[in-house]
Amino acid sequence: MNILDLPVDILLLIFPRLDATSFLHLTSTCKSLHQSEFVHDAQFWSNIVRDTFRVPNQPQVQHDGKRWQKLYKRLLTQSRIYTWGSNDKACLGHSFEAPQTAHPHVPGLIVRRAPGHRRRHVSWPAEMEGTENLGVVADVQCGGWSTSMLTAKGAVYTVGVMDGEQFNQRRPPYMQAIKMQPTPLRYPPGFTQAAERHDNKTAIKQFSTGRSHVLGLSDSGRIWSWQDIDHAALHVKFLHHETKEEVSAGRGTVHKVVGGWNKSVALVEGCGIVLWDPLRRGHDDTAIEDTALVMETAVVPNTTYRQTRGKEDTAAPGTIDSTAEIIGEVQSIVALEEIVLFNTHLGKLFISSIIWTRDEQRLSEPFELDVTQGVENADVFVTDVQGSFRSFAVFLKDGTVLTSNQDRALDALHSTGSQDPLFKSVAALQHKDVISVAFGDYHFHALHAPGYITSYGNEPQACGALGLGGHGDPEGRLRGMRYQGIGGDGRLLPHAYSEGRRVWFEEEKRDWITFLTAGGVNPAEAAPRLRMALGSPGMDCQGEISEWIEQQGRDWEDKFDVRSEEDDGLGAYFALSVTAAGWHSGALVLVNEDLAAKVQAACEVRDPALVEEEEEEAQPGADELQADYEEESTSAASPSLLASATAIAYDWGRWFLGLPPYNSAAGSQQHLRDTLAARNKARRAAERIEQIHSPRNYGESPRKGYKYVWANDHFPRLRLTNGVEMPGEVEFDEWRFARPEFDVHAGV
The missing domain is CATH 1.20.1280 (Monooxygenase)
Incomplete structure (x- = not known):
């Protein structure tokens, strides 16, 4: 056959x-x-x-086969972890401050930190240190004071501090210490450590990070819980619920674990959504203890239903009469501060309130939230729900993404008749292939299927949580940030909610926007526009300039025409996942280094003027030295040419070490060195003066002998939506794409 x-x-x-x-x-x-x-x-x-x-x-x-095939090829060698935002307790995995280049306000000034000084804020995405030997990283998640990674081998690594409220105390109960390098979470003695070799009981297939703890589900179906990077995990067992291992279905099978803000959650077949307090090892616990029996748990009522796998649902419409089947099979779960949210296979969204006191631990009956509010399409089907702390997002089948928070959801649950709508609809998230939304305390990110990340919300103390650069400097303002208050809190302008603001991983983009903040090729001509865009009380000009810059950066690779038939279409930097918590964020990014190098090379051109200048400066010095060598060799009473050459070599070697020459007859050499030193000193002084008075040097060149292709560009000049024309002597700039319709009330 x-x-x-x-x-x-x-x-x-x-x-x-x-x-x-x-x-x-x-x-x-x-x-x-x-x-x-x-x-x-x-x-x-x-x-x-x-x-x-x-x-x-x-x-x-999940139905995009081409995308999954491309990911398979690139995951083998290209996974990288990038983090940004507040680096409190080293939660970003950036150990020390790297030397910075010139400052936009004082070009040429090198700002350095003392050795060992950790960066407090990171405004641009930076690659986490110490991940080179971890292998393929499959997932990354942020906790309140930490960032954790899951490798393809099933090992979980963490940086920072897992519980920041128990931090660095040297006396009992011995608080937690900072981990600047990715540290593998370990297991009790007698168990195989996942970082060493594979074992079904300890290799993690799915993990979830809460505010101050990490939950892991092993290949065998065992639940592990960590609350301290230095402490071994605890195997979670329930007093009132049975769990089974080495099975793929049936009563007791654990299908998912969720690290909530202050609770732990597991989806257990036959039990439903089970909730308990995170486990904690005491300072006097012995390392031999490997299991914790959880005495107090609560279950979301009517969440036990499971579809029959491999068979179609044969029940006729209208014949489902049990409450569990009306709710449907649980798909995704979110555990916020006071509520549990979940969606089911019937396309519904439910909320259950957490009642957790000393005398009572339970969850309320599931209440269906009306997702049709503010949605034009009457046929609403919920496919996913995601969230953290007090915020969440709901995904609909037609590509709509709705955002809300815990307070509005509780108002709906208790029917308080609040004036605030249950959901908001951010224009930049609608029908834009959004895969996931990650929430921090005051900011959130959206991951889009084409592999880019957009940012929304606020940055406390300009901590860089949005990943848009700046930290209060002009670069952040050109991306659409407004800084206010004593602490310099950053707020994204309403204009940024029309199309979103993308997180940039390309370093050359940062040089480009730095060049613009310095005024472009003619800072004096651009000064009125800079003041209008960055210094005026009104937000219209700043908002539209930031959108114009966004459009230029969005089309970066096509703009420089570096794509070829060999490219897989995923781009040089393809974000596979995004995460956020507290004041920081992270992303798992697939980096095509060859394509990234092509893009960077396309941004650079040789600078003939600099090359010619280098040659002119180098040649006279060489001629003078050669002439001096010849003069010395003819006047000195050397027995041979070899001896003369050896003496000269000794003299120059001692000169490099700061010692006097062996040959006293080399007085003319000392005069030559003094002359050349004075000349170099004068040249360096002239260069510093030129840099101070020429801010355009900042961001126009990647290195000596080269210039960026934008080195002769001016600061943009636009005709604004309200009819105002930005001042200047240059031509007006056109939009790369259509100018969006701005909603000045968005994001408020």
Whole structure:
């Protein structure tokens, strides 16, 4: 029997049993199998990516086979961790301050920190240190004072402090200490450490970070809990609920763990959504203890329903009469400060209030939230819910993304008749292929399917949590930030909520915007526009300039025409996931270093003037030295040419060490050195004066002998939406894409 005679359903059952190489060989055997529906089979590629690299499922793109196939190829070598925001307790994994280049207000000034000084704020995404030997990183999540990573081998590494409220105390109860380098979370003695080799009981397939603890679900289905990086994990067992290991379905199977803000959550088949207080080892606990029996738990009522796998639902419409089946099967869970939110396979969203006192621990009956409020499409189907602390986002099947917070949800639960709408609709998130939304205390990020991240919200004390640069400087203002108050709190302008503000990973983009903040090629001509954009009380000019810059940066690779047929279409920097908590953020990014190098090279051009100047400066010095050598060799009474050359070599070697020459006859050499030193000193002084009076030097050149292609560009001049024309002597700039319709009340 020919394999092509088999029904398609049979082929789809065969594919999951193949590895990637065998699958590609099979689909290459004939034209019939080399069709897109087979080669890019979404179920095969999503399963193999998640099984091989432990990448979490992304419901919004689970049917995009091409995307999963590209991720499989790039995850092998290109995963990188970037973090930004407040570096309190070293939660970003950036150990020391790197030397900075010139400051925009004082070009040429080098600002250095004392050795060992940790960066307090990081406004641009920076790669986490010490991750080179971790292998493929599959997931990254932020805690209140930490950042944790899951590797393809199932090991969890953490930086910072897991519980920042128990920090660095040298006496009992011995508070937690900072971890500046990624540190593997460990297990009690007798268990295989996941960082060393694979074991089903300790290899983590899914993990979740709460505010001050980490939960992990192992390959065997065991729940592990950490509350201190230095302490071994505790195996979680429940007094009132049965859990089973080494099974994929059936009563007691743990399907998911969720680290809530102040609670731990697990989805247990036959029990439903189980909630308990995070476990904590005391300072006098012995390391031998490996299991904790949780006495006090609560369950969200009517969350036990599970669909029959492999069979279609045969129940006729209207025949479902149990409350559990009306609610449906739980899909995603969010545990906020006071509520639990979850969506089900029926496309519904539910809320349950947490009642947790000394005398009572329970969760209220699930209440369905009305997602149709503010949605034009009457056929509303919820596909996912995500959130943290007091904020959450709801994803609809048609591409709509709604945001809300805990207070509004509680008002709806208690029917208080609040005037505030339950949901808000941010224009930049609607039908823009948003995969996930990550919330910090006052900011949030959206991850879009094409691999970019957008930022929204506020930055306390200009901590850099949005990743848009600046830290109170002009670069952040050109991205759409307003800084106010004593602490310099940053607030994103309403204009930024129309299309969003993307997080930049390209270093050359930072040089470009730095060049613009310095006034471009002609700072004097641009000064009135700079004052109008960055110094005026009104926000219209700043908002539109920031959108113009956003459009230029959005089309960066196409702008420099560096794409080729060999590129996979994912770009030089492809964000696979984004996370946020507190005042900091992080992302798992696939970096195509070859393409990134092409983009950077396309931004640079040789500077003939500088090359010629270097040659002119170098040549006279060489001629003078050669002439002096010849003069010395003819006048000195050296027995041979070799001896003369040796003496000269000794003299110059001692000169480099700051010692007097061996040969007293080399007085003319000393005169020559003094002359050249004075000349170099004068040249350096002239260069410093030129830099101080020429701010355009800041950001126009990547290195000596080269200039950026924008070195002759001016600061943008626009015709604003309100009809005002920005002042200047240069031509008006055009928009790269259509100018959006700005909502000045967005984001408020």
